[in-house]
Amino acid sequence: MNHKKIYPSYFTLLPLILYLAFFIIPSFMGLALSFTDWNAVNDEIHFIGIDHFIDIFTNKRYILVIVNTLIFAVFTTVFKNVIGFGMALALNKGFKTRNFLRTVFFFPVMLSPLIIGLVFKSIYNPEYGVINDFLSLIGLGGFTHDWLGDTKTALGAVIAVEIWRLVGQNMVIYIAGLQAISDDYLEAADIDGASGWQKLRYVILPQMLPSITINLILNLIAGLKVFDLVFVLTNGGPARKTEVLNTVIYKEYGSGRYGFSTALGLIMFVFTCIVAFSVLKAMTKEEE
Amino acid sequence: MTKKHKIMKTVKAAVLWLFSVLVFIPLIIILLNSFKTQGESVSMRLSLPTEWVFSNYSQVMEQVDIFGAFMNSLVVSVSTVIIATVGGALCSYVLSRRKTRLHRGLYLFFLVGLVAPLNMVPAILVLQKFGLMDTRIGLILLYSALVTPFTIFLYYGFIGTVPREIDEAAIIDGCGCNSLFWRVVFPLLKPVTVTVVILNFMNAWNDFITPFYVMNTSTKMPMTTMVYSFFGQFQRSWNLVCVIMVMIITPIIIVYAFGQKYIIAGMTAGAVKG
Amino acid sequence: MKRNMTVKVLSGTMCMAMAAVTLAGTGIGGMKAEASSGEKVTLNFAASQNWILDVDRELAKEFEEKTGIAVNFQLSPDDQYQTIIKSKLNTGEGPDIFMSYSGTKLKDFNPEKNMVDLSDEAWVADQEQWAIDSSSYNGKLYAQNIAGVDDTNGVLYKPAVFEELGIKVPANYAEFKEACDKLLEAGITPVYEFVKDLWHTHYWMEGASALALANNPELYNQLNSNEIGFADVPEYVQALEQLKEMEAAGYFGENHMSNIYDNSYEALDSGKYGMIIIHGSYPNEMKNNIPELNPDDYSMFPSPLVDNEYVTLTAGGTTKCINAGSEHIEEAKQYFDFLAEKANVEKLYEEKPLYMMSAVKGITAAPTKAFTDLMEIAGDKNAPGAEASVYFYDGGKISELCQEMFVGSLTPQEVLEEFDNSRRALAKDAGLEGF
Numbered sequence: 001m002n003h004k005k006i007y008p009s010y011f012t013l014l015p016l017i018l019y020l021a022f023f024i025i026p027s028f029m030g031l032a033l034s035f036t037d038w039n040a041v042n043d044e045i046h047f048i049g050i051d052h053f054i055d056i057f058t059n060k061r062y063i064l065v066i067v068n069t070l071i072f073a074v075f076t077t078v079f080k081n082v083i084g085f086g087m088a089l090a091l092n093k094g095f096k097t098r099n100f101l102r103t104v105f106f107f108p109v110m111l112s113p114l115i116i117g118l119v120f121k122s123i124y125n126p127e128y129g130v131i132n133d134f135l136s137l138i139g140l141g142g143f144t145h146d147w148l149g150d151t152k153t154a155l156g157a158v159i160a161v162e163i164w165r166l167v168g169q170n171m172v173i174y175i176a177g178l179q180a181i182s183d184d185y186l187e188a189a190d191i192d193g194a195s196g197w198q199k200l201r202y203v204i205l206p207q208m209l210p211s212i213t214i215n216l217i218l219n220l221i222a223g224l225k226v227f228d229l230v231f232v233l234t235n236g237g238p239a240r241k242t243e244v245l246n247t248v249i250y251k252e253y254g255s256g257r258y259g260f261s262t263a264l265g266l267i268m269f270v271f272t273c274i275v276a277f278s279v280l281k282a283m284t285k286e287e288e
Numbered sequence: 289m290t291k292k293h294k295i296m297k298t299v300k301a302a303v304l305w306l307f308s309v310l311v312f313i314p315l316i317i318i319l320l321n322s323f324k325t326q327g328e329s330v331s332m333r334l335s336l337p338t339e340w341v342f343s344n345y346s347q348v349m350e351q352v353d354i355f356g357a358f359m360n361s362l363v364v365s366v367s368t369v370i371i372a373t374v375g376g377a378l379c380s381y382v383l384s385r386r387k388t389r390l391h392r393g394l395y396l397f398f399l400v401g402l403v404a405p406l407n408m409v410p411a412i413l414v415l416q417k418f419g420l421m422d423t424r425i426g427l428i429l430l431y432s433a434l435v436t437p438f439t440i441f442l443y444y445g446f447i448g449t450v451p452r453e454i455d456e457a458a459i460i461d462g463c464g465c466n467s468l469f470w471r472v473v474f475p476l477l478k479p480v481t482v483t484v485v486i487l488n489f490m491n492a493w494n495d496f497i498t499p500f501y502v503m504n505t506s507t508k509m510p511m512t513t514m515v516y517s518f519f520g521q522f523q524r525s526w527n528l529v530c531v532i533m534v535m536i537i538t539p540i541i542i543v544y545a546f547g548q549k550y551i552i553a554g555m556t557a558g559a560v561k562g
Numbered sequence: 563m564k565r566n567m568t569v570k571v572l573s574g575t576m577c578m579a580m581a582a583v584t585l586a587g588t589g590i591g592g593m594k595a596e597a598s599s600g601e602k603v604t605l606n607f608a609a610s611q612n613w614i615l616d617v618d619r620e621l622a623k624e625f626e627e628k629t630g631i632a633v634n635f636q637l638s639p640d641d642q643y644q645t646i647i648k649s650k651l652n653t654g655e656g657p658d659i660f661m662s663y664s665g666t667k668l669k670d671f672n673p674e675k676n677m678v679d680l681s682d683e684a685w686v687a688d689q690e691q692w693a694i695d696s697s698s699y700n701g702k703l704y705a706q707n708i709a710g711v712d713d714t715n716g717v718l719y720k721p722a723v724f725e726e727l728g729i730k731v732p733a734n735y736a737e738f739k740e741a742c743d744k745l746l747e748a749g750i751t752p753v754y755e756f757v758k759d760l761w762h763t764h765y766w767m768e769g770a771s772a773l774a775l776a777n778n779p780e781l782y783n784q785l786n787s788n789e790i791g792f793a794d795v796p797e798y799v800q801a802l803e804q805l806k807e808m809e810a811a812g813y814f815g816e817n818h819m820s821n822i823y824d825n826s827y828e829a830l831d832s833g834k835y836g837m838i839i840i841h842g843s844y845p846n847e848m849k850n851n852i853p854e855l856n857p858d859d860y861s862m863f864p865s866p867l868v869d870n871e872y873v874t875l876t877a878g879g880t881t882k883c884i885n886a887g888s889e890h891i892e893e894a895k896q897y898f899d900f901l902a903e904k905a906n907v908e909k910l911y912e913e914k915p916l917y918m919m920s921a922v923k924g925i926t927a928a929p930t931k932a933f934t935d936l937m938e939i940a941g942d943k944n945a946p947g948a949e950a951s952v953y954f955y956d957g958g959k960i961s962e963l964c965q966e967m968f969v970g971s972l973t974p975q976e977v978l979e980e981f982d983n984s985r986r987a988l989a990k991d992a993g994l995e996g997f
Binding site: 003004005006007008009011012014015016018019021022023024025026027028029030031087090091097099101102103104105106107108109110111112113114115116118119120122123125127128130133164172221225228246249253258262265268269272273276 | 300301303304305307308310311312313314317318331332333334371372374375376378379381382383385386394398400401402403404405406407408409410411413414415418429430432433434436437439440455459465468469486490493494495496497512515529533536537540544548549551
Binding site: 037039040041042043044055061124125126127146147148149150151234235236237238239240241250253254255256257259260 | 641642644645648649651652669670672675757758760816817818819820821825956962965966968969971980984987988990991992993
């Protein structure tokens, strides 16, 4: 059969052109300027080589931001996957209200990070927030805390909101994966007298590897690129404890240092590519 | 069923329902505070209003052109959904079916968009070149471009699960390439299409940063930007902000309610090797 | 390489992309925004969300009725305004009129390129000298400051509470600490500080600035030519040390890291907190939020850090400029003329109770009692603050660094060094001499 005829190349044109014109060109144009002193105040642009990158990698304040970003990405990824997987197992079958609950758990994915951020800011409030109100109510008043204001808990508090927001997406991908597992395997395992744990370990998990791969990669990318939520919740504070790459990029961009900000953007881009690619490589190996 | 099983099941149910309460709490906070007085809403507590101020809603409608903003959001979101979904489906279909090196490369090229950062200044320059600054079309095309990578990612995976034999049979029956896709293949993609529609709609609907850069005319601004109408650095009316939030969330709930049962089937795409 | 060159190269790439679009038959290249069709002119006026109030809109309406020229306010969130306007000006998409902080802050928007020179406008003759100075850059007037002073800071307190507890109004840092201790004893948290909203904590530095300037009249020039940095100025170092000491002594209470401005009115009105360093119009704002409150119950004294007795005038109020790239410069000038009319200025001062001192000769603003008290205490000891006098002074940056100081990851000296670093990077990019 003639592939060129039944799958014509012009089908790809519309998204390709939009993607090139409105995403790739602006994105790479920006990245290319990371080797210049391009800024908002001065009309002249000078090529300055890798000066920005030297500045970034020799300054421990920026290294700290990279570390924060990694912590955020790793912790959100692990928890979203573990909790999401657990929820998927629980809601896969044999549960009357499962459809309703699935719908509920996926819902936060639909909400604007702007709204989520604003509401959780008040939920975390030390004086009026729901969390501290609740703790006092059940007699754990001693545990009330300035969740977003304390440097020890701030990053954790932000991570918790991100997990709340996106755990449903992981759950749904895992449910989809679970449903692709044929009942024959599970029945065979039952006949062999496998325990619940053994079934999970030797039958379910190996078949779930593609779903796990996808979830790991999507979560890591989302984690490394996080912006909206941190921007609204803490804007990097207190004392830079929740500062991540994208908030710094935004701040530098805001101060008018466009070249410097895109240098940070380039680092994030390369970094994310490396992480996503290595995970993909490692997981495909595992799958084989 | 054994007794142990039953207990386990009840515990499981209890835990899950408890979790679902966690999902509802923020929504309830927003709803309750939208009926409070300005003074009472400052603390954004989870408590019933001491006095139900239903007039908050009419006050918002008087102060800002919420209907206009709603229409802007709707036009932009729906158009984005149509362009990105139709384009993404067609494109992924060809990329997935024709496994040449070029097509594989093109697919990977699209995936770069999952990672690459967008820079607003060059983006504005591009829109300018096309004469699209301060137009809804510009915003629509920008959003369409931004959601394209994930759209193609989802479609590509899903189309891989649709057997090629279907195409071949249709061709033998005398279908052209267009009718093959639209009449035979596209209906089979329903679950992933619904997923893509929902995700793209929500992305365009929820964005609260891009419009400030791309739009100049206040009457063309979307709903999310209205949140800012009621709080500035010096004064915030949380009750009115909550009213706006309710208005932003409601359409999302409606879209979601219609499409939710397909979400899981659609996400299957992600679980298939890309 | 010149900017124009880059833009050309960029345009070249884009033209190719555009050609591709046209080839594909989508043909969006021809579509245009409803551009100026020649009949009705609309001025786009960009401002941060809370800078425009009802009275501004009313005046714009009246202007439209009178001249047929409409004004469209483009408001953006406070935390994004500067970023958005810079991006737009940089791409030639700037609004016709935009607002900026005054003084050296004008430099953030590249006045020589982006702002119309207003030195020869008729209304300039009626302006107070300080209003002209604060809107000028390199000897040219680039902005209209009708609004007047809206941000002279002092420490706000309730005289009745002080009297009851036998506290006398502090005139230096030691007395201030005494006052704080007495408040603490009475179960009142001495100071409402909200570190999270970055615009606030650096207010404590303004008094130190004025004092440092009095001790060294060349201070701002030296900072602007990079002869010295803030870390070299003892007054600043000491001010930060004292600020840290206050925090460590518990004067800010437990929640200062997540306190927000919104809750300050209630915090002070309820008597939970004793003082706040804030702008002079604050009592009016309190009344807006708590209607039964009497603004005259409050008074103010100068920031006591480093035993300062000065107040800073014209620190960083907002002012408005005309975009040099605008197609409607003449119409925008007409709008400025209109706003400068006596009746309109009076209307503005009457309905926007933010302005404590009039920028226009022959018109008096309506200051709060707190502001009047503050001015009386300071007498002739007033000076311009660093914020409006030192290039790329970013108060938000200091506030952000202060967070790190409070949690102990930076010393006061390091805060100022880091502040200098970020300032120098910006100044260097901007091509300022000496950096």
